[in-house]
Amino acid sequence: MPIYVDNREYPAAPEKNLLEHCLSLGLNLPYFCWHPAMGSVGACRQCAVKQYRDERDTEGRIVMACMTPAAEGLRIGLDEPEARDFRARVIEWLMVNHPHDCPVCEEGGECHLQDMTVMTGHNYRRYRGLKRTHRNQYLGPFLNHEMNRCIACYRCVRFYQDYAGGDDLRAFASHHHVYFGRHEDGVLESEWSGNLAEVCPTGVFTDKPFSKHYVRKWDLQSAPSICVHCGHGCNVAAQERYGRLRRVVNRFNGDVNGYFICDRGRYGHGFVTAPTRVRAPLLRTGNRELEAVGVDEALHAASEMLAGRVIGIGSPRASLEANFALKRLVGDDAFYMGVGGPDAAALEAVHAIRTETATRAPTLIDVENADAMLVLGEDVASTAPRMALALRQATRNRQKAIASGLGIPAWLDQPVRTAGHGQLSPLYVATPVPTRLDAIAAGIFRGSADEIARLGFAIAARIDARAPGVDDLTRDVSELAARIADALASASRPLVVSGVSIRSVAVLEAAANVALALGAKLGRPADLALALPECNSMGLELLGARSLDDALEHAERQPIRAAIVLENDLARRMPRAALERFGERVEHLIVVDHTLHATARAADLVLPAAAFAEGDGTLVNNEGRAQRFFQAYVPDGEIRESWRWLAELARRRGIECGWASLDDVIADCAASSRRLAPIVDAAPGARFRIADRRIAREPARYSGRTAMHANVDIREPKPPEDPDTPLAFSMEGYYGPRVPPALIPFFRAPGWNSNQSVHKFLDETGRALRGGNPGVRLVEPGADARRAYFEARASLPPSGDALRVVPLADVFGSDELAALSPPVAERIPEPCVVLGPADADARGIVDGMTAEIELGETSLALPVRVVPGLAAGTLGVPIGLPGMPFIAAETAKVGGRGTAGDPR
Amino acid sequence: MIDERSIAAAKRAQTSERTRSESWLWSQVAVLLSQIRSMAEVFLHGFRRRETIQYPEEKPYLAPRFRGRIVLTRDPDGNERCVACYLCAVACPVDCISLQKTEDETGRWYPEWFRINFSRCIYCGLCEEACPTYAIQLTPDFEMSEYDRRNMVYEKEHLLISGTGKYPGYSFYRVAGRAIGGKDKGEAENEAPPVDVRGLMP
C-alpha cells in the first residue's frame, strides 16, 4: 500500500499512523506526546503535516500525523511551508514559559525539546511577557523535579498511571498552570518511576543519583550491557566518565525490555562504586585481618592454598564464562552451583520444565500479546518487574480487541480506552500475599505454596482431563479453578507465569502442567514464563552443577584444602550453622568477587573481580536468552574479570586453558554442551569490524581528552587495548546505523540527541532493532520434550499451630547487589513479617507489634504487619533483605512474647 | 613517427624561446629598480616613529578582546559564574578543558574541579563563545611560557579570578528559572510568582 510524502512514494502499512511511518522511513518529523509504547493522544500538536485528498488537491489541510492512520494513496506534505511554519509556532508557544535553564539542566545535550526546537528552526525568543513558574517537589531518591521546564505533553502521567499503574503522580490544575507531580511532596511509589527521566521529553524529571555526579551524554563512555539485578535480563547501557560508573539507562531490545527498565535495574548499579567494593587483592596471613596485597603476592598465596583437593562454588550472578572457568579449574565433579536447599530444588525444577517439557518461554512481546493470564505463586512485580509491566499491558488486549472491532486502531490510546470501557483481559493472581497486580486481576487466590500448587493442578486437570488432578478441594477453590481454566482454555494466546521465589517445586510443576494442558488444547507449546531471581540463574542451570548442599556434604566426606567461591555470598545461600561447619571443613577459602560481603570477609584470599560494567561475559535470562554484556571502561586498581583470575589460578595448578581472550572462553564453553553451543552468536566476536574499524564506545564529541589526565601525566595516555570485544575505548571508530544490534553502545542520530533516536535503529517501531533483537534463545520447546505431565503432588500437610512460611520478595531489597546501591537502599523497607488478621488475632498480635518468630533453629524478633487478605495459616517472611539471615524453614511459630511497638 | 602535431609543437617551442629571452631582460631591470626603491625606503624608516618596544621592560597595549590566558570570572555578586555546563569543554577543538559538576546545598551548580591544559590550548576562544554565563573569558595575557609542560596545567584555583572580567553586569542565575540560595522561584527576571496549583481561579 503506497503513501506519498512530499510527492515521493513510500510503502506503508494500514495499522500504523503517519508519524510512525515517517519515522520508520527515516524522515525527521518532530513530535512530543506520541510514544511508541504508549500510542497517540494528539496533545502537543507538534507533528503537524499537510494532508491532501489526491493529486489534484492543492489546498490540503493540516493534520496531526500521530492521529492519522495511513491509508491507500494518502498524500502528505512534510516540507510544506505551512506545515513547517505551524510546527515552528507550536514550539514557540511551548517555549513561551520555558526557563532559561539549559546550562543547569540535566536534560541538556540529550533533550528532546532541544532537538525539536532546533529541528523546527525556532531560534529567537519574541515573547517578552512574564514566564509562569512552579514550585518543585521532593520525589524521593530517584528523581529530580523541575516543573518550570514542563511542556504539558502528558507523557509522564500517561506512562506512570496509564502504562505502569502507579497512582501517585497526577496532572493538577488547568490551562497553562497544569502541574505534574504528587498531591504533596513524597517518594514516588512505583518501581517504574525512573523511566520518567527517559519518557519526559524535557528536564522536568531527571535521574537524581546521576545528577549528583553529572556529566553530559556526549562525555559518557558507554557499552551495551545487561541488567544484573534479576533474571529478566533487561538490556541496558552502562555509562562511565573519569573512571566511575555514572548511570545505567535503558537499551532497547523489543524481545526483552522494549523501552523501559525498572528502578532496581536503573539505580542498582551503585554497588559498583559503593564502599563495599574490592579493588585490590586481600590476603589474610595468620590470624590477622585481610590486607591489601599485590597481584603477585596474592597469586603466589593462591597457588599454595590450591595445593590439594579444591572445590569450586559457582554463582547465578556471575557470567557463564566465569562459571565455566571455575568449572574448568576444579573439574566437573567439584563444581557446585552456589545455590542450595529449597532454592536449588526450585532451580532444578525450572531446568527440568524448560528442557523436558513442551512449554515455551515467551518473549516480552509474547507476554504483552497474551489474552488470558495466570500468575501462579510468584509475586512477579517484585521478582521480575519488567515481566509484570508486560502483564499489565497484556490485560489491555481486550480493550484493543473491542476497539479494533469498531475500527479503532490500537495506537489511538484514548479512544481504545473509551471503547474498552475499562474491560480487561483476564489475569488471575494466585499468590500467598497481596501483589501489585491484584488491582487489575480478574480473580485472586490467597494460599500457601501447597494450596496454590493444588489450585494449579486442578486448573490443568480441568483444561485437559489427562492431566493429573487433585481431589478434596473445597468448593470455592474448585469453582475458581474451573473459572480460571475456562478463561485460559478459551483464549487464543494464554500465558502461565510462575517463578522460584516461592521456593516450591510443586507450584512450578503445577504451572508447567497448566501450560502443558493448554498446549495440548492449542496444538502448540503454550507460553510459560518462569521468573528467576538472578541474572544468570538459567545459565548456571544450563551449565550444569550440583546443589550447594552437595558441596557441604562433599566437605563432610573428605577434608578440603581450598574452596573457591565465585561472586557469591554464601551467607545468603545457607544457614549460618551450616556455613560455619563448612568453614571448619575447608582449610582455605578463596573468594573471587567485586564486593566485600560476609563470605569475602571470612575468606583467606579475596581476588577483586570486575563488576558488570567493568568486564564482558554472557548471561542467560529467564527466557533462556543468552545475552552478552560488554565492558564500559577500564577500572582503577587490580580489578580483572573473574574468568581471568580463574584461568590464572588454573594455570598455576597446571591446567592450561589457553584462553587469550573472551572469545576463546566462549568457544570452549559453547563446545562443552549442546545447549550452550549457540552462545557464540549472542554478539559478534572480538574480530568484528565495520570498514576496518571497531565500534566507538565514546561519542564523536567526547570532550576533555587532553585535559582529564593532565594532572597525572601531561602526555595523553594511549587508549586501553580491548582484546575481548569489537568495541574501542575511544571516540575513534564506527558509530552509526550499521552497528550490529548487540553492540549498540548508546543511541544517538544526527539531530536526535535524546533517547528518542532509538527509532533510527529500529526496523519497526516498538518491535525489533534492525538486524534483529540481540541475544540467542538457548531453549526452544518441543525438540526433546520427554514429559507429558508432572505428577500432582502437594497433599496438604497437617496444620498445627505452626504457620506455613511464605517467602516475601521486595522489589528493592531482595537483590543483594541493588541493595548496596545508596538510592535503592533508601527504598528498602525495614524487615517485618506479615500475618493475616485471623492469625494475628488468635495470637493477640496487632499491627506494628514486634514478635518473636521461631524459624527452625533461628529465632528473630521482627515487627509484624497485619495484612488483610493473607491466607490463614501462612506467615510472610522477607527473604534476602539486608540484615535478614538466610531462612530455609518451612514452618514458623510466632511467639506470644510479643512486645507492643508503635502500631502503624 | 613524426606527425603534424609534433611539428607544430616544435615550432611553438622556438617562438616562445625568443619571447622568453626578451622578457627575462625586462624583469632584471624591474628587479634592479625595486631594490633601489627598497633601499630608499629602509633608509627613510630611520627617520620615522619607532614601532618596536622594549619588551619585556615595556608592555604593549593589547585590546580587551585579545585571546590570551583563560580565566574563570565571578558574577556581580562575587559568586562563581561557571555553572559546570560543560559547553566550553565540548566546544574546545583540542579537548583541553575538563571539569566535573557539583552542586551546593541550595541547588546552585558549580564545578567541583576545572582544568585547562594550556600546553594544548590554541587560544581560539571557542570556549568563551560557547559559555552561556560569561564565566570563561580569554584575557590579554600571553606570558605563559614554562620550562616544564606540567606547569601549563591550570586547575580551578589558578583560573578563578575575583572580578567579572569583560562583562560586568551579567548574572546567569538572575535570568535562569532554577531556584538557588537567595533566589526563589518566581524571583528571576521576567518571572511571574509561582502558580498555586490548588487555586480555583481560572
Ligand code: SF4
Ligand atoms: S528541558 Fe531541554 S530545553 Fe528545557 S532547559 Fe532542559 S535542556 Fe533546555
Ligand code: SF4
Ligand atoms: S513533566 Fe515532562 S512528560 Fe510530564 S507533561 Fe511535562 S514535559 Fe511532558
Ligand code: SF4
Ligand atoms: S531488575 Fe529485572 S526487570 Fe528490573 S531492569 Fe533489571 S532485569 Fe529488568
Ligand code: SF4
Ligand atoms: S561554558 Fe562557561 S559555565 Fe559552562 S562549564 Fe564552561 S565556563 Fe562553566
Ligand code: FES
Ligand atoms: S505527537 Fe502528534 S500531537 Fe503530539
